[in-house]
Amino acid sequence: MTMLKSTIKCLAAASLLAVASAHAITVNVFLSGAQETIPNPSLATGNGTFTLNPDNTISFNVVFAGLTPTLANGAPSALTISHIHNSATPGVGLPGTNAPVVIDIVGGVPPAGVSGPLPGVSAGVLVGNNVVVSNAFLTGLSLGNAYFNVHSNLYPGGEIRGQIAALVNTSVIPVPAALPLMLGGLLLIGAQAVRGRSKRV
Template sequence: MNQRIRNCTAAAALLLTAITASATNYTAILTGPQESPPNTSPAIGAAVVKFDTASHILEVDVAFSGLILPSTLSHIHCCTTTPGAGVAGVATEVPTFGGFPMGVTSGAYTNTYNTSLTASWNPAFLTSHGGTTAGAEAAFAAGLNAGEAYLNIHSERYPGGEIRGFLAAAPVPEPATIAMLGLGLPAVLLMARRRRKM
């Protein structure tokens, strides 16, 4: 087996490991009509949140555009009593995500949090879930999985939130798809090698 095939096989193994890791991705489209109460803001945003309770990592990626007035706050709220509806207290750090772009009508944000640290959580959220980061992580994961957590962006025009979106688990490849990738990739590599020799 030549080095190229070994490298491709190693890359496929890493891909399969990444696909089956314990982190879960959640996505949301943020709009004014999804706020509570709904508003007519033309702004839009998108969020991808990755949460891995095993490694205590919360990754937050947000992009937004078109706020009526400049941004003032952003965070994740959890947990509403009804999936996809209602309001809840802030779960993540307060008053806002550290480093979130403030005073702008459009922007992008990326940050990673260690959820085993109390600074990653709203103290009220910690207290209401046993006073420990483990309790906060468990409640947050349950809220995300149940569709009871939302990310929103507040602005000078809408201090209670201009745009928001409930976070929903992103589709995960089925085990059969992963198995086919694992079995099929070496066969494709072998065929490509044979064609080059001809």
């Protein structure tokens, strides 16, 4: 029983260490017209942060400003929609390529935790707090395929774009996946201890 207790303590300590080692990874993001698949001369800019949280949710805060104020015919131009694009296919979404929309920020149906300005403005903030994403999103993120895109009337395909650096939480050990292994080990050790005692009786 002493051996069983010692093993349980070691496994508990290891599980706590695994949780403690998890940490958020944050990168800076910069948006410009030059990053669009078809570069444009827009003077609009954007910058902010993108974070991959320990639980593999994402958070972001991106400020943009200076969307082209008027169309060539004098009609007003401003924000129409904004998204995060991404793909789990290698190379799809890297600079110079397009990836499908995976998270609506302005327009469409933004997921829980995501917000942005109403269409029609030339400046605003794109916000995401602990947004749940799919495994496919995480795969694309690890490949560097994810990017922000801000669209306007003048540039319907995107006025400014910002690539998100490749991110992956290599330090995170998913607790739900680890628990069955730990419990299985404990049960095996317990069974062996019981059998050992039975033989001695």
